[in-house]
Amino acid sequence: MSNRRSILTKSLAILTAFAALAACSRAGGGDNAGTPADDKGPAAEVRLGYFPNVTHAAALIGVDKGYFAKELGGTKLTTQTFNAGPEAVNALLGESLDVSFIGSGPAINAYAKSKGEAIRLVSGATSGGAQLVVKPDIAAPADLKGKIITTPQLGNTQDVALKKWLSDQKLAIGTGPDQVNVTNTENAQSLDLFKRGDVHGAWAPEPWSSRLVLDAGAKVLLDEEALWEGGKFPTTVLIVRAKFLQEHPQTVEALLRGHLRATDYALGNKAEAKQVVNNALKTLTGKSLGEPVLDRAFDNIELTLDPQAKTFPRLAEDAVVAGVAKEAADVAGLADFTLLNKVLSAAGKPTVDTAGLDKK
Known part of the structure; x- marks a missing residue:
């Protein structure tokens, strides 16, 4: 009986170990x-x-x-x-x-x-x-003060990229004359607003950055690939x-x-x-x-x-x-x-x- 108990105990121990291993794997x-x-x-x-x-x-x-x-x-x-x-x-x-x-x-x-x-x-x-495209008279980051720049939606990839870059440039976000006014607007609406002069730029994904450049006369202030190793x-x-x-x-x-x-x-x-x-x-x-x-x-x-x-x-x-x-x-x-x-x-x-x- 003692041998049978010993075998049973060992078998249970082995099964327990396998169960624990499986749980860890999951x-x-x-x-x-x-x-x-x-x-x-x-x-x-x-x-x-x-x-x-x-x-x-x-x-x-x-x-x-x-x-x-x-x-x-x-x-x-x-x-x-x-x-x-x-x-x-x-x-x-x-x-x-x-x-x-x-x-x-x-x-x-x-x-x-x-x-x-x-x-x-x-x-x-x-x-x-993705690129930051702006009105032709904006030549440097500091020129964005008092300007309205759009991104597709609050918290989206381009919105984060723009706000991070503005922080790196020591530019505050807001509606004051020394701040950059970042607004969230659908890409198609941003194009129309830019054409009317109601906004001054956009951090936009393709094809919208290209449409702003070729259809609305914007220029590239920054291509996001410049911020990443190997441009990737x-x-x-x-x-x-x-x-x-x-x-x-x-x-x-x-x-x-x-x-x-x-x-x-x-x-x-x-x-x-x-x-x-x-x-x-x-x-x-x-x-x-x-x-x-x-x-x-x-x-x-x-x-x-x-x-x-x-x-x-x-x-x-x-x-x-x-x-x-x-x-x-x-x-x-x-x-x-x-x-x-x-x-x-x-x-x-x-x-x-x-x-x-x-x-x-």
């Missing part, structure tokens, strides 16, 4: 796109958000060319467009959206607002493509609701395959890709871009599935300096590139570095 979270217990198979429907901007070219192409739908197979694709990131964040946190192409700033904000629970960064989409910074990334990722990793993987196909198409067929994007913009906004604007906008962006993970700690700190956040968001655990690197490896492409962003 707690790590960042390395796993769901566990077998979470995985419910392909979703019946996936709701995808994106913006009618050139910086969202991969999304526009993926939808228009049917790359997402083809990869999703029997999963229904429903799409919704937004003016800026905070709107998409509200939809994600309200669970009326599953996946979204979005700016890096709102992605961090969504993660912070949900205390690291609600969303995961699963891919990049675009690097570059994440203008657009892809995020997914964490619960959706856990329950439907196959669906997220299918979307990533479609995303890769759209990006490869754009890189390999630039002229055709421009027309696809322009046609999509006309459908979504009612107006297509002139060829010079389209060419300039595409020249200012880099389509890439690499989200530049190493930039996210600095982006979180920038939001504090910009006065958009009270404290820097802890971005540890934000990223899960498991499925992205699986898709890239299967396509024979280099995998993406998480830069530690997948570890809590």
Whole structure:
């Protein structure tokens, strides 16, 4: 009996150890796109958000060319467009959206607002493509005093970038004659206001910065790429609701395959890709871009599935300096590139570095 008790005791100890190990593995979270217990198979429907901007070219192409739908197979694709990131964040946190192409700033904000629970960064989409463009008589940062500068929405990626830069230039934000008046206005409205002389500049994503320059006579005071090492910074990334990722990793993987196909198409067929994007913009906004604007906008962006993970700690700190956040968001655990690197490896492409962003 004593031997049997000893064997039973040892067996229970081993089982306990395995259970503890499994629990630790699940707690790590960042390395796993769901566990077998979470995985419910392909979703019946996936709701995808994106913006009618050139910086969202991969999304526009993926939808228009049917790359997402083809990869999703029997999963229904429903799409919704937004003016800026905070709107998409509200939809994600309200669970009326599953996946979204979005700016890096709102992605961090969504993660912070949900205390690291609600969303995961699963891919990049675009690097570059944002500029501070102003009236021709503005020659230096100091000339912005007393001027009105617009960004697409409070707390969006360009809003944070502008306010951080103004802080670096020792320029106060406000309505006084020695301050810079930063207002939040939809991109199309900013263009009209600039043409009328009601605003003096904008920190805008493509194609709006190019439209301001070529259609409204603005000039570039600063290209944001000048502020980043190698000129690379994440203008657009892809995020997914964490619960959706856990329950439907196959669906997220299918979307990533479609995303890769759209990006490869754009890189390999630039002229055709421009027309696809322009046609999509006309459908979504009612107006297509002139060829010079389209060419300039595409020249200012880099389509890439690499989200530049190493930039996210600095982006979180920038939001504090910009006065958009009270404290820097802890971005540890934000990223899960498991499925992205699986898709890239299967396509024979280099995998993406998480830069530690997948570890809590």
